Amino acid sequence: xxxxxxxxxxxxxxxxxxxxxxxTAGHLRQIEQADILIGGKRFLDFFKDHPGAKKEITGKIKxxxxxxxHWMEEKTIVVLASGDPLFFGIGSLxxxxxxxxxxxxxxxISSVSAAFSRIKEPWHDAHVISMHGRRCEGALFRxxxxxxxxxxxxxxxxxxxxxAKYLLERKMTDFRLxxxxxxxxxxxxxNWYDPEKAADMxxxxxxxxxxxxxxxxxxxxxxxxxxxxxxxxxxxxxxQGLITKAEVRAVTLSKLCLRSEHIxxxxxxxxxxxxxxAALFIK
Numbered sequence: 528x529x530x531x532x533x534x535x536x537x538x539x540x541x542x543x544x545x546x547x548x549x550x551t552a553g554h555l556r557q558i559e560q561a562d563i564l565i566g567g568k569r570f571l572d573f574f575k576d577h578p579g580a581k582k583e584i585t586g587k588i589k590x591x592x593x594x595x596x597h598w599m600e601e602k603t604i605v606v607l608a609s610g611d612p613l614f615f616g617i618g619s620l621x622x623x624x625x626x627x628x629x630x631x632x633x634x635x636i637s638s639v640s641a642a643f644s645r646i647k648e649p650w651h652d653a654h655v656i657s658m659h660g661r662r663c664e665g666a667l668f669r670x671x672x673x674x675x676x677x678x679x680x681x682x683x684x685x686x687x688x689x690x691a692k693y694l695l696e697r698k699m700t701d702f703r704l705x706x707x708x709x710x711x712x713x714x715x716x717x718n719w720y721d722p723e724k725a726a727d728m729x730x731x732x733x734x735x736x737x738x739x740x741x742x743x744x745x746x747x748x749x750x751x752x753x754x755x756x757x758x759x760x761x762x763x764x765x766x767q768g769l770i771t772k773a774e775v776r777a778v779t780l781s782k783l784c785l786r787s788e789h790i791x792x793x794x795x796x797x798x799x800x801x802x803x804x805a806a807l808f809i810k
Contacts, residue, residue: 535629538595538604540612540621542635545711547573549635557633558605563598565591566607584617592624599629611637615657615680639678642707642735645717653678653737658685664693669810671699672754675740687736691725705737706730756780756804765798776801785809 539561541554550558558564564574565582574581584591595604612618614637622630643650654670656663657680670677671694681687687706694702700722708716708731716731757777760770771779779801785791785808793802 535599536603537629537631538599538606538621538625539631539633540606540608540618541633542608542611543570544610544635545638545641554633560603561605562602563604564607565595565604567609570607588620592621595625609638611635614639638710638735641710642678642737645707646705646737650678652676656680658682665810677738679736679738681734681736683732687725687730687734688728690736691722694722695726701741702738703741705739706734707737708734710735754804754807756807758804763798763800770798771801776804780805
């Protein structure tokens with residue numbers, strides 16, 4: 528019988544929240560009944576006295592999936608996931624790899640919701656990006672241009688200092704950074720920084736960053752930050768009227784029928800007005 532046709536015991540993927548204190552009685556009961564616990568070292572260390580086998584999640588996720596497939600017919604398996612398993616977590620990968628019918632997912636508080644609770648602000652309007660093990664500079668740049676409130680999952684390379692330098696290099700200094708270090712632990716720290724200060728600092732892992740745009744004193748500058756076709760020539764720095772006129776820009780870009788996957792070369796860009804407005808279409 529093929530692996531996909533075997534009758535398997537559903538595995539339980541339990542969100543740990545920030546710490547075991549966020550686990551319900553039902554979560555703990557399932558953990559107690561498990562034959563195998565799978566999770567990161569930090570989570571497994573919380574259950575050192577558990578009699579079952581333990582399998583640590585390292586960088587080789589494919590090995591973990593094969594390990595689960597090997598044992599899930601005969602063993603009760605519980606995967607301990609950080610935060611909420613389906614929010615930039617391992618839950619979606621396991622559901623896709625093992626089949627959604629073979630997993631049971633138990634959500635918990637996410638680190639993002641916990642972070643916003645620490646600073647006592649709503650997060651329904653926040654844009655969330657995971658930089659953890661990913662090269663997402665394009666998505667980050669678009670968010671910095673378009674959004675006023677951004678939450679970022681970091682990693683040891685793309686850390687808060689890296690992010691602060693990224694902002695400074697692009698002169699995006701109208702943001703403040705809230706760095707939340709080791710959330711849910713006795714070493715938790717929550718502090719706000721300007722990019723200039725954060726760029727020279729070291730931060731404890733794991734951490735999460737919230738970026739908030741500093742409100743402008745001028746409503747006009749806020750309006751000019753919103754990009755549109757055929758913007759006023761006053762919106763751009765230029766000399767002696769050397770700028771593509773607003774009407775020409777609007778018609779030219781509409782005729783090009785630009786799509787997000789296109790690449791535009793603006794030769795002799797001058798003020799950059801054409802390429803800047805082309806960014807409305809090309810991501």
